[in-house]
Amino acid sequence: MYKNQAAGEGAVRPALEAVHLTRRFGSFTAVDAISFSVLPGTIFGLLGPNGAGKSTTIKMLTTLLLPTAGTGRVNGFDIVRQSVDVRRVIGYVPQMVSADGNLTAFENLLIFAKLYGIPRAERRERIMEVLAFMGLSDMAGVLVRKFSGGMIRRLEIAQSILHLPPVLFLDEPTVGLDPVVRRSVWDHIFTLNTEFGVTILLTTHYMEEAEELCQQVAIMHQGRVVTLGAPADLKATAGVTTLDEAFAHFTGSSIQEGGTYRDAARARRTARRLG
Ligand SMILES: Nc1ncnc2c1ncn2[C@@H]1O[C@H](COP(=O)(O)OP(=O)(O)O)[C@@H](O)[C@H]1O
């Protein structure tokens, strides 16, 4: 399985960087000149409501989408000029379900083992290792359509770490999962980070998720990073006790609605009056 990725002595270069990273779709700017830097071994959260630009940012950093301007680096490799190198050092779990329900867990992983160029003689052992790591050993031969949502998510994470990448991207890893199941996914993400030093960038609109998992977060709003830092520091700066309140402080919005905070509060008051 993984060797610990932790860096040795000396100057530590970032595992991940965005430098004025920008993406436009026609005249609409989905990601607007964002910059951040993530040290190796960090769990970094991109926090924001639907439409903030989180997935677009991930797609650029994973080389699936070209930036319109700016750039990014993963383990020192430029996401545009060295995209092949970037792809070798990353794992990616997209926001939408990516496992095939008509195949077993093992068969799903075998496809990715081939895709990642894992030598034939090592495939079975590696697949069984990642299944064991994600708590899915008993499910190897079961069709994925029989899986619960939490098990599918764990399988997708298993899929993304088959080639033992030092940097992992998780786009809304627990969206739609109930709180208990969510915690089991968190435990695995946390272990990947603490035991193996994997650098993880995840997106979420769940404040508890960011608080629980992320050492650093960037709050995204309408394509921009409005603030970044450790959750505790952001709360202290905003003079509030929850990350929800910190989000409202920095964006003037509530994360649930993605609209303006005042509008949302007004809508709720109106709803109460009418209801
Ligand atoms: N391929 C695309 N073409 C046009 N607009 C897009 C495309 N992808 C995303 N967008 C828009 O960019 C904005 C940011 O989307 P996205 O990055 O998916 O946000 P998030 O992941 O934070 O919900 C949204 O307004 C979305 O509609």
Ligand SMILES: [Mg+2]
């Ligand atoms: Mg998204």
